[in-house]
Amino acid sequence: MPPRRRLILAVLAALIAPCLVAGPARAADPLLSQGRPATASSTENGGTPASAAVDGDTGTRWSSAFSDPQWLQVDLGATASITGVVLRWETAYATAFRVQVSADAATWTDVYSTTSGTGGTQSLAVSGTGRYVRVYGTARATGYGYSLWEFQVYGTTSAPPGGGDLGPNVHVFDPSMSQASIQSTLDSIFAQQESNQFGPQRHALLFKPGSYNVNADIGFYTSIAGLGRNPDDVTVNGSVRVDAGWFGGNATQNFWRSAENLSITPSGGTNQWAVSQAAPFRRVHVRGNLNLAPTGYGWASGGYIADSRVDGTVQPYSQQQWFTRDSQLGGWLNGVWNMVFSGVAGAPAQSFPEPPYTTLDTSPVTREKPFLYVDAAGAYQVFVPALRQNTRGVSWPGTGATIPLSRFYVARPADTAATINAALAAGLNLLFTPGVYHVGQPINVNRAGTVVLGLGYATIIPDNGVVPMRVADVDGVRVAGLLFDAGSVNSPVLLEIGPSGAAAGHAADPISVQDVFFRVGGAHAGKATTSLVVNSDHTIIDHIWAWRGDHGTGIGWTVNTADTGLIVNGDDVTAYGLFVEHYQKYQVVWNGQRGRTIFFQNEMPYDPPSQAAWMNGSTRGYAAYKVGDGVTAHEAWGLGAYCYFNVDPSIVAERGFEAPVRSGVRFHDLLTVSLGGNGTIAHVINATGGPAQGTATVPVKVVSYP
Numbered sequence: 001m002p003p004r005r006r007l008i009l010a011v012l013a014a015l016i017a018p019c020l021v022a023g024p025a026r027a028a029d030p031l032l033s034q035g036r037p038a039t040a041s042s043t044e045n046g047g048t049p050a051s052a053a054v055d056g057d058t059g060t061r062w063s064s065a066f067s068d069p070q071w072l073q074v075d076l077g078a079t080a081s082i083t084g085v086v087l088r089w090e091t092a093y094a095t096a097f098r099v100q101v102s103a104d105a106a107t108w109t110d111v112y113s114t115t116s117g118t119g120g121t122q123s124l125a126v127s128g129t130g131r132y133v134r135v136y137g138t139a140r141a142t143g144y145g146y147s148l149w150e151f152q153v154y155g156t157t158s159a160p161p162g163g164g165d166l167g168p169n170v171h172v173f174d175p176s177m178s179q180a181s182i183q184s185t186l187d188s189i190f191a192q193q194e195s196n197q198f199g200p201q202r203h204a205l206l207f208k209p210g211s212y213n214v215n216a217d218i219g220f221y222t223s224i225a226g227l228g229r230n231p232d233d234v235t236v237n238g239s240v241r242v243d244a245g246w247f248g249g250n251a252t253q254n255f256w257r258s259a260e261n262l263s264i265t266p267s268g269g270t271n272q273w274a275v276s277q278a279a280p281f282r283r284v285h286v287r288g289n290l291n292l293a294p295t296g297y298g299w300a301s302g303g304y305i306a307d308s309r310v311d312g313t314v315q316p317y318s319q320q321q322w323f324t325r326d327s328q329l330g331g332w333l334n335g336v337w338n339m340v341f342s343g344v345a346g347a348p349a350q351s352f353p354e355p356p357y358t359t360l361d362t363s364p365v366t367r368e369k370p371f372l373y374v375d376a377a378g379a380y381q382v383f384v385p386a387l388r389q390n391t392r393g394v395s396w397p398g399t400g401a402t403i404p405l406s407r408f409y410v411a412r413p414a415d416t417a418a419t420i421n422a423a424l425a426a427g428l429n430l431l432f433t434p435g436v437y438h439v440g441q442p443i444n445v446n447r448a449g450t451v452v453l454g455l456g457y458a459t460i461i462p463d464n465g466v467v468p469m470r471v472a473d474v475d476g477v478r479v480a481g482l483l484f485d486a487g488s489v490n491s492p493v494l495l496e497i498g499p500s501g502a503a504a505g506h507a508a509d510p511i512s513v514q515d516v517f518f519r520v521g522g523a524h525a526g527k528a529t530t531s532l533v534v535n536s537d538h539t540i541i542d543h544i545w546a547w548r549g550d551h552g553t554g555i556g557w558t559v560n561t562a563d564t565g566l567i568v569n570g571d572d573v574t575a576y577g578l579f580v581e582h583y584q585k586y587q588v589v590w591n592g593q594r595g596r597t598i599f600f601q602n603e604m605p606y607d608p609p610s611q612a613a614w615m616n617g618s619t620r621g622y623a624a625y626k627v628g629d630g631v632t633a634h635e636a637w638g639l640g641a642y643c644y645f646n647v648d649p650s651i652v653a654e655r656g657f658e659a660p661v662r663s664g665v666r667f668h669d670l671l672t673v674s675l676g677g678n679g680t681i682a683h684v685i686n687a688t689g690g691p692a693q694g695t696a697t698v699p700v701k702v703v704s705y706p
Contacts, residue, residue, distance in 0.1 A: 007487065029083050033133070033153035035384075035403030036427065037075045037449055040064065044145050046508075051449075055149040055401035061090050064137075064145035072151055073134030077427010077447070079298070080104065082133060085124045086155035090147035092350045093119035093135065096139035097146075098576060101130030107132070110295055115684035117138070160423040163406040165382070167202050169456055172227075177211025183214050189259040190611035193219030195246040196522040197253065198552050202434030204456035205260060206406045209233040212355030214239045215267070218257045221434075221457040223481075226262030227374045229383065230396050231285045231309075234262040241272045242279070251293070251300040254290025255545075256457050257481065258515065259284055261371050269312070276301045277482075277545040277579045277601075278517045282369060283396065286310045293317035301601075304543050304577050307368050307394050323577045323641055325542075327361055337699050340599040343392040344575060352669040353701040358638035360598060361439075362390045365574055367540060368398070369480045369514040370451050371630075372405075372431075379403035382429070383450055384478065387509065403429060403451065416560035417468075418443045432458035432482065436441050442467045448474040448509075454481035457517075465489035465694035473536050475509040483517045490561070492527050492654035494518050495559050498536030506538040514542040522549030534568045537592070541566075541575040548582040549606065549691060550606045557584075557607045557647075568592050580624075582606060585616070586658075587641075591628035600625060604681075615649060621653035635662040643692070645679030656692075657685035661706055671699040 034055050040062060041048035048063035054074055064070035085099050099112035110127035119141060131154045137146045148167060151633045166172070171189070172181050189203050194217070202221045209228040215222055215238040226234030240259050244251040251274040263285035264271050270289040272279055275562050279302060289312035293300055297318045305324040313331035316322055321338035329346035331341070337357045341347035343363035347694075350359040366387035386402040409423030412434030420443050424430060425446060434456025445452060452469075462468040468484060468491070471477050485495040495518070498513055518531035531546040546565030564587065565580035571593045578600045580587045587602050602624040608614035616622050624641035627634050640658035651665050656672040659665050670689075672681040677695035684692075684702045692700045 008627045028417060029156055030406055031152055031404065032080055032157060033074045033151060035401055035407050035429075035658040036071065036077060037447070037652055040072045041070045048147070051401070053148045056150070057399075057402065058088060058149045060167075060399075062151070063090070063092065063145050063147040066143065066145050068140065069136060069138045070146050071134050071136045072146075073105065073132055073372050074153060075105070075132065075152060076131050076153065076157065077425065077428050078157050078599060079129060080155045080157040082126055082128045082130065082153060082155040083111070083272050085126055085133070085135075085149065086152040086154070087124070087135060087148060088150040088152075089119045089122070091119070092144045093117060094135075094137040094139065094146055097135055097137040099124060099126060100134050100136055102134075103130055105132045106686070108136075113382050118143070152476045160409055160426050160428065162408050162428050163404070164410045166410065166455070167412055167435070170206060171203065172206045172208065173212065174208045175212060179213050181261045182212065185274040185611040186214060186216050188219040189222060190219050193222050196220050197255070202436070202456045202458065202578070203604070204434050206372070207234045207236070207324050211235045211236045211237060217261065218242050221256050223258045223260065223456050224262070225260040225371065227372065228261065231261050231283055232263045235265060236262060237265045238267050239271055240264050243272055244274055244275050244298060249294050249296040249298035249408050251298060252301075254519070255279060256593055258282070263287060271314070275303050277303075277581075279303060279545055279546065280515050281305045282307055282515075283371070283461070284308045285307075286312070288312045289315060291315045291317070292319045293321065300670055306543070308516045309394055322397070322599050323465065323638070325365060325576050325598075326391050326393065326395065336599070337673065338638060338640040342598045345393045345464075346584065347686070352686065353703060356671075356701075358669040362392045363576070363598070364508075365540065366542070367387055367512050368395050368511070368541070370453050370478050372453070372455070382408065382431075382451060382453065387492050388699040404642060405431070407551065408451070409632055413437050417443050429453075431455065434458055436461060439468050440464060440465050440466060443469045443480045444472070445469065445477055445479070446472040446474065449476040450478075451520075452477070452479045456484075457483050458479075459483040459485050461485045462487045462491045462494070463473045463489070464623040465491050467491055467493045467496055469494075470496045471498065471511060471536070473498040473504045477511045478510070478514070479516055480514040481516070483519065484531070485523060486528035486560075486562070488519040488527065490527035490529060492529050493533050494531045495533070497532070497534045497539055500569075501533055502537070502539065503571065506536060510535050510538040510540050512540040512542060513544065516544050518544070518546040520548045520562040521554045522552035523554075524549075524553025525559050527561050529562065530564045530567055531562065534566070534570050534573055537570045538572045539570055541573065541578070543577040545579040546583070548605065549628045550582050557609055557613070562588055563663070568595055586626045588622045589626050589628065590634060592655070594629060594633045595631075599636060599638040600636065602641045604641065604643045604645075604653055606644050606646060608651055609633040610648050611651050619654050620653065623653070623655050625657045625659035627659035627665055629658060629660055630663055631665060634659070635666045635668075637668045639667065639669070640673070641681065642673045642675055644675040649678045650682045652682055655683040655686060656681050659685065660687065667702070667705040669703060670705065671701045673697060673699045
């Protein structure tokens, strides 16, 4: 079909399709197919994949090659009793087709057959049992392929139930509620969480679309988020605020809190968000300025902004480093050591070393974090944004798939790993409600496209030294919004992405790890050899903080033991916003080819008892970031490594960064710092760059290497 004619027909069909009533097949039973894995005999092109017919969006479609027969099938994840099928055809429809069910996707049984298909929206009452359902076309109405806006399957399943109540630690607000009552709840939670750095309490504050006149102070393990499809659907007139009064005006321990998917009209014109690590500010519209420093401009060591719009000026003041990705800013005030921007409209120009701005015009490959919202009927849905290339500015409203909450197992802290694994094996996605989860066996995420989403800093603790979560080497898994807290018996890994030796390519649909945090010690004496291991190719790491604790409970060189925060073995892995701190050997080891890191912040371990106790063979100490000796292509931008050897300030780290000297291994805008002269980093990278030392706390900078 000529492109212009096909475009016109597609637009007309998109306008008509939502107006057609689906009929009796929609009436009784749940929709089982939306967001489920779909495959097809063929696709016309990359823009018409099988998944587009089960994404709940009548503006996207599957289209086949121009031949017969062709089929589209969906995996429901568990055996189901099928009672209805709705086919929303594009202009290229089937005149003859069958609807079939199967237990194994090999042997098929017809539950409907016609040779006089009418196109448009066909609502079919059927009866059959199977895990797989497909439409099998044998004759076309046009000379082109088969094309479906939506393929909807209705029925009932014996799988573990999806959906349900979000539990007592999710606080949902509606604009019809008393504003005074909402404010009272916010104040009560903040009073509990303001200084509750290592307690077990967890909270999610969720606001339905509308306007609220409140001031939300956000403490530890507290997430605030809008439940609109877009940030401007929820407006907070007042503030969404973090300060550091609880810690004497020092914001360097303002961890584990977040704001997401809402807009703020700040009182006085400026909103304050004085945070450090593990405190993402995502998908937020600030109608004014954004101040990142505590009152009094005390120390601050954050932080992360993504997919956000700030109409005014971002004011870092005392923030030592910051990373901002795919956002739009009205201005940026200053920089201290390391300010990095990737795909940010309104970012300051590249100028490292002075001012210390590292600016990339676009982000190479991104996919925004999934989020919970309510639709027009008041039902909970999870929106899963699409993969994008060479991005700049905010993504919203954006494209992606919508998955109803009924397709998620809603986990509670009392659930065992066995219960969670049964739900995953039945084809459900996974939503962790706020709380602390102990697991005695790995949670195994094996199905392509699975979404694993945590609310309110849901925390997973492994018992008896198990690996708490493993992700198979499959397409499109999203892991987001979780805190992994090492148990008292050493775990070899806290999160494994792909098994050792994983080799599948995932360029078209990568695995993503977003706002996932790791802790070894602090709340209790924990042990884990490595926090995150990435074996799968093309994985996107988008904001992690891997932290071997330097304060709290269970802290000590031989107590909370942990070798390495991140090991990357997969090829073509892209990382944004790596915060990795205090591990006892290399903080990051990157063995995969063609890796990319945009922003890295590190503090070496504070507590080596002596130089002799912290040696890498004959080398003094371990670099913060090591590229494997066999790597021939790697690139990184905006990296900082700091030392603070407060147990023995005479300790020397030979270098901050270590890499093979090859033209394809390139670094841009690096620095090392000795905090208050507590220790020395002799070189920035390999043997390049002078020593970071002395009480003046002045960075040593290298603009490019080699």
